[in-house]
Amino acid sequence: MNKYPFPENFLTSLSAENGFDEQNFIKAHENSDAPTSIRLNPFKHSVLKTGAQMPWCADGFYLDARPSFTFDPLFHAGCYYVQEASSMFIDHIIKYIRQNKEQPVKVLDLCAAPGGKSTLLNSAIGADDLLVANEIIKTRVPILTDNLSRWGQSNVIVSNNDPKDIGRLKSFFDIILVDAPCSGSGMFRKDPQAMNEWSEANVNLCHQRQERILADILPALNEDGYLIYSTCSYSHQENEDILDWLCQEFDLESIRIPIYKEWGIVETESALQKAWGYRFYPGQVKGEGLFASCLKKKTNTGELGNFKNNMQQKISSKEIDQVKAYLHNPESFYYFKVTDDWLAINRTHKESLNILQRHLYLKKSGVRVGKLMGKDLIPDHELALSTIINRDVVLQTELSHDQAIQYLRRDNIDLNPTEKGWSLMTFEGHSLGWAKLLPNRINNYYPKEIRILASFK
CATH class of the missing domain: 3.40.50.150 (Vaccinia Virus protein VP39)
Known part of the structure; x- marks a missing residue:
């Protein structure tokens, strides 16, 4: 037995x-x-x-x-x-x-x-x-x-x-x-x-x-x-x-x-x-x-039929140009808004996105780039982790292993930055998320809902 x-x-x-x-x-x-x-x-x-x-x-x-x-x-x-x-x-x-x-x-x-x-x-x-x-x-x-x-x-x-x-x-x-x-x-x-x-x-x-x-x-x-x-x-x-x-x-x-x-x-x-x-x-x-x-x-069960999207957003080309600056190869993307957030998806998928938006409940579409506040972009976490970000236009701060864990826990980071503004926080060159570097402190923008809760042993 x-x-x-x-x-x-x-x-x-x-x-x-x-x-x-x-x-x-x-x-x-x-x-x-x-x-x-x-x-x-x-x-x-x-x-x-x-x-x-x-x-x-x-x-x-x-x-x-x-x-x-x-x-x-x-x-x-x-x-x-x-x-x-x-x-x-x-x-x-x-x-x-x-x-x-x-x-x-x-x-x-x-x-x-x-x-x-x-x-x-x-x-x-x-x-x-x-x-x-x-x-x-x-x-x-x-x-x-x-x-x-x-x-x-x-x-x-x-x-x-x-x-x-x-x-x-x-x-x-x-x-x-x-x-x-x-x-x-x-x-x-x-x-x-x-x-x-x-x-x-x-x-x-x-x-x-x-x-x-x-x-x-x-x-x-x-x-x-x-x-x-x-x-x-x-x-x-x-x-x-x-x-x-x-x-x-x-x-x-x-x-x-x-x-x-x-x-x-x-x-x-x-x-x-x-x-x-x-x-x-x-x-x-x-x-x-x-x-x-x-x-x-082996059989055909019908077609969806012709679909014309009559709900295209009227969005500012000036704002699109602001968003484009943050993406690598920006002309290959279709840009759209969901409430105040700007998103980008491969241009080849524009028609499919329009069809799916009409028929399904969507929770994520392409990459969420961020919100525009005047001339500034408040970047989204999805943009940080994406492979489409133009890293030439953003500040980057490389972290040690211990600093990366502090960041992922949303703890105070033991760091003395010399530059100011939104920065990609990276480990071995790979993006973890965003922080805002200020003269007297660092604001950690790693999402609360996915932060590390366990104690480091």
């Missing part, structure tokens, strides 16, 4: 799954910890001590030990994201299906918070591509927005909508990722508490919810577009059975993703439609449990 407290009937439910090795699975849970892995931000090159490279994601690396990410300024600067290794397989899928695609694409991450797969998608696409990261649960939107702001790109929109609302955007997206809510058995080693919530009844409930989410969102995928479906569950009801249902009900075509035997990933086929799926088992891969698949839509 194994010591690990798996739920009743759990191992029995997996006994017939292709590639499942019960003894190896039990051993991995009893005798090994979940590996720590990070994914580097390709837009913010930094010198980081990393371990072995991820076999299915070039930017992914295993760490030999888990450091205190909270007290690493480069983490707060968005130089990397701490992400579970198996989930980075989505990068491999995206790059495979896009290898011969030259036209810009619009990508949706439907269940996006906290932002791991959204930042991954953002790294895998180009500036002319658009990422819409949606989170259904309102309370989870802020962490998604914060993580994408750290990543620094301007071709991103964050929304807070139900899949049915997005489904009304017929044929709008070229790629949709649905990392579906699931029973969570793939996280048992990383989060043993998840075992208390697992049951066969919950698996069936998740299966029904997954079908509802997929049915609601599929109209938004265009013909010849790709659906990437993933879960952190081992249950075939939530995985291969869903693939059979998708192929039968919506005439989707399964896409076989090439993998290497040494990766340890188990390739499966669904019972009825022989749709390809990819299973990750701890002990066979260096990562946690995951199921991933890719399907292609």
Whole structure:
């Protein structure tokens, strides 16, 4: 009898799954910890001590030990994201299906918070591509927005909508990722508490919810577009059975993703439609449990129709010129206002933004640059972390590690500046945020809601 407290009937439910090795699975849970892995931000090159490279994601690396990410300024600067290794397989899928695609694409991450797969998608696409990261649960939107702001790109929109609302955007997206809510058995080693919530009844409930989410969102995928479906569950009801249902009900075509035997990933086929799926088992891969698949839509479910935006803002060209000064390559952006805030998004996404503004509840669009007060710009935190800022026109103050932690805690900074005005506070050349340097003090403008609260040990 194994010591690990798996739920009743759990191992029995997996006994017939292709590639499942019960003894190896039990051993991995009893005798090994979940590996720590990070994914580097390709837009913010930094010198980081990393371990072995991820076999299915070039930017992914295993760490030999888990450091205190909270007290690493480069983490707060968005130089990397701490992400579970198996989930980075989505990068491999995206790059495979896009290898011969030259036209810009619009990508949706439907269940996006906290932002791991959204930042991954953002790294895998180009500036002319658009990422819409949606989170259904309102309370989870802020962490998604914060993580994408750290990543620094301007071709991103964050929304807070139900899949049915997005489904009304017929044929709008070229790629949709649905990392579906699931029973969570793939996280048992990383989060043993998840075992208390697992049951066969919950698996069936998740299966029904997954079908509802997929049915609601599929109209938004265009013909010849790709659906990437993933879960952190081992249950075939939530995985291969869903693939059979998708192929039968919506005439989707399964896409076989090439993998290497040494990766340890188990390739499966669904019972009825022989749709390809990819299973990750701890002990066979260096990562946690995951199921991933890719399907292609072969039917046309209609078009959104012609859209003319009659709500264009009348904004001063003089003010736009003031904002432009703060951006690198300013002519490549479309500028607009939300209340008093100026924002910028890649010019190629202007029409898409107008459509999304009309149909969805948006929480972040491009990069929030700041507010104009006369001839001065009060810069926003998003601008500081972005890769589009023109650093030639702003003051910069390089901090030591201890000073950076003081800044990130919103403590008084032990610093004697010789210049005055708004300054980017940087660590190893990477922006952390803004401070205003005054003759007798430094005003720390790091956002209160994301400051470090833990004590530094």
